[in-house]
Structure formats: structure tokens, C-alpha cells
Amino acid sequence: MAFENLIFEVDNGIAKLTFNRPKALNALNKALLDEFSLVLDEVQKNPDIKVLILTGGGEKAFVAGADISELAKMNPLLGKKFATVGQKLFSRLESLTIPVIAAVNGFALGGGTEVALACDFIYASEKAVFGLPEITLGLIPGFGGTQRLSRLIGTNLAKELIFTGRTIPAQEAKEYGIVNKVFAPESLMEEVMKTAKAIASKGAVSIRAAKEAISCGKDVDLETGCRFEADAFALCMASKDAAEGTSAFLEKRKALFTGTLND
Ligand code: CO8
Numbered sequence: 001m002a003f004e005n006l007i008f009e010v011d012n013g014i015a016k017l018t019f020n021r022p023k024a025l026n027a028l029n030k031a032l033l034d035e036f037s038l039v040l041d042e043v044q045k046n047p048d049i050k051v052l053i054l055t056g057g058g059e060k061a062f063v064a065g066a067d068i069s070e071l072a073k074m075n076p077l078l079g080k081k082f083a084t085v086g087q088k089l090f091s092r093l094e095s096l097t098i099p100v101i102a103a104v105n106g107f108a109l110g111g112g113t114e115v116a117l118a119c120d121f122i123y124a125s126e127k128a129v130f131g132l133p134e135i136t137l138g139l140i141p142g143f144g145g146t147q148r149l150s151r152l153i154g155t156n157l158a159k160e161l162i163f164t165g166r167t168i169p170a171q172e173a174k175e176y177g178i179v180n181k182v183f184a185p186e187s188l189m190e191e192v193m194k195t196a197k198a199i200a201s202k203g204a205v206s207i208r209a210a211k212e213a214i215s216c217g218k219d220v221d222l223e224t225g226c227r228f229e230a231d232a233f234a235l236c237m238a239s240k241d242a243a244e245g246t247s248a249f250l251e252k253r254k255a256l257f258t259g260t261l262n263d
């Protein structure tokens with residue numbers, strides 16, 4: 001698929017979406033969000049895609065936020081509409097059944113941090129900078145940032161960052177649990193690919209079940225979460241992967257997963 005603001009590639013079950021407006025530091029304008037939505041349609045339709053990676057084109061940025069030149073022209077109704085479009089899109093991203101890794105290679109500000117927070121986890125370059133600086137524009141985060149950041153790092157820390165608009169380097173983001181791992185810029189994509197390949201080599205049914213159990217369980221009490229887990233576990237037992245994985249262990253060989261359910 002050819003796009004004006006994105007590059008979308010699929011290779012051996014691993015899809016990579018590169019935000020690609022380097023002159024505007026990959027800022028999210030309306031056209032880019034429309035293309036992003038088409039990519040999510042494709043990812044949902046294509047069962048061969050096992051992992052999705054998001055990253056930024058050019059040398060400096062992952063995504064430097066929503067496009068401020070578009071925001072500046074919005075009235076309240078258009079602002080609400082744009083925020084809702086972005087929120088729905090990021091919720092769709094978050095609820096993809098396959099794992100999504102954010103490879104944050106530079107500035108991830110405002111909408112850039114918000115899109116990364118909607119991924120399953122974040123690997124970052126030492127050059128990456130995170131933050132929700134909307135307050136410095138007289139705004140607040142509008143693509144889910146007030147919600148996802150506070151759920152991830154706690155309300156007090158989220159309030160401090162959002163009220164001050166302070167941006168933070170990758171290492172500090174790692175200390176807060178926003179980022180899983182930090183790498184030298186030249187190793188970032190190699191390390192992300194290593195993890196993506198490791199995930200893609202596992203059974204797609206159990207990866208999906210694990211993601212659903214964790215995602216569905218995170219906002220409910222432990223007992224309800226454990227019920228989700230038992231149902232997800234039962235789904236795995238209905239897959240050829242469970243038969244293959246357990247037999248392979250007992251036969252001391254490498255499992256070959258097909259990601260399919262029993263006939
Ligand atoms: N929108 C539009 N253009 C941008 C953006 C942006 N978010 N960020 C950078 N650019 C453009 C600059 O205007 C500049 O363009 P030009 O060369 O034509 O002047 C080009 O990218 C390069 O940027 P800089 O020259 O500023 O590069 P620096 O290295 O000096 O600085 C920074 C890099 C620190 C990242 C700086 O560009 C910056 O502060 N950018 C804005 C960051 C920001 O405030 N992001 C939050 C935006 S608001 C938001 O994300 C809200 C999300 C929810 C919306 C809800 C819907 C209503």
C-alpha cells in the first residue's frame with residue numbers, strides 16, 4: 001500500500017508502520033490519521049501479520065504530536081471531533097489482537113507519547129524524548145494521554161508531568177515504567193526486530209489469549225481478571241498450538257506453531 005504520510009511494510013509476518021512527515025517531525029495531521037486507520041484495517045484483515053511495529057521516519061522524531069498548525073484553526077466542535085477521531089483510532093490500535101511495539105527513535109511529544117502509550121510496550125532510543133507538553137499550548141492531552149499515562153504511572157506522577165508540560169529523556173521514562181528498554185540509536189530497530197521475531201515464532205492463539213487476558217484484566221478486580229485468564233487458557237487448549245507445544249517439549253524438539261484452532 002502506498003501512502004503520503006506513512007510507510008507500511010510487511011516482511012515475514014512482521015509489519016512496520018513508519019510515521020513519515022519528517023519535515024513536520026511526523027506530526028499527526030488529519031490526512032495521516034486517515035492513512036493510519038487504513039493501515040489498521042489492513043492489519044486486522046491480514047492473518048499473516050503476527051506483530052506490528054510503529055516508528056518514526058527521519059533522524060529526529062517518532063511523532064512530535066498532533067499537527068499544531070491544524071489545531072490552531074479548530075473551533076471547539078472541530079477540536080472535539082479531532083480528539084474523538086484520534087481517541088477511537090488509538091483504542092483500535094490498543095485492541096488489536098496482535099502485539100504492537102513502539103520503537104521510539106526521537107521526539108514523542110503530545111500525540112506521539114499518546115500513540116506510544118496505546119502500544120503494548122515501548123522500546124526507546126537513548127535520543128528519545130517523551131512528554132505531554134499540551135499545557136504549554138493552552139491545551140490538554142486529547143488522544144487518551146490523561147487516561148493512559150495516569151493508569152500506567154499513577155495519577156500523581158501523571159499530574160506533575162501534565163501540569164508542568166515537562167518533557168523527559170528515555171532513561172527517566174524507563175524509571176517511571178513508560179519504556180521497557182533503552183538502546184543506543186543505531187541498535188534500536190535491531191533489538192525491536194529481535195523481540196518481534198521472538199514473539200512471531202510463538203503460537204498466535206496463545207499470544208492473542210495472553211494479550212486479551214492482560215488487557216481485559218487490568219481494569220477489573222483480581223477475581224474477575226482470573227476468570228478472564230481461565231477462559232483464555234481454555235481457548236489455548238482448543239488450539240493445535242497447545243498440542244504441538246506440549247508434544248514438542250515431551251519429544252525434545254522445537255515446536256512448530258501454526259496459530260490454528262483444533263478442527
Ligand atoms: N505540529 C506541527 N509542526 C510541527 C510540530 C507539531 N506538533 N512539531 C514540530 N513541527 C515542525 C516545526 O514547526 C518545524 O517546521 P518548520 O521547519 O516549517 O518551521 C519542523 O517541524 C521542525 O521543528 P523545529 O524546528 O521546532 O525542531 P527543533 O529540533 O528545534 O524542536 C521540538 C523540536 C522540541 C519537538 C519542537 O518542534 C516542538 O516543541 N514541537 C511541538 C511539540 C508539541 O508541543 N507537541 C504537542 C502538540 S499538541 C498535541 O499533540 C495534542 C494531541 C491531542 C490533540 C487532540 C485533538 C484536538
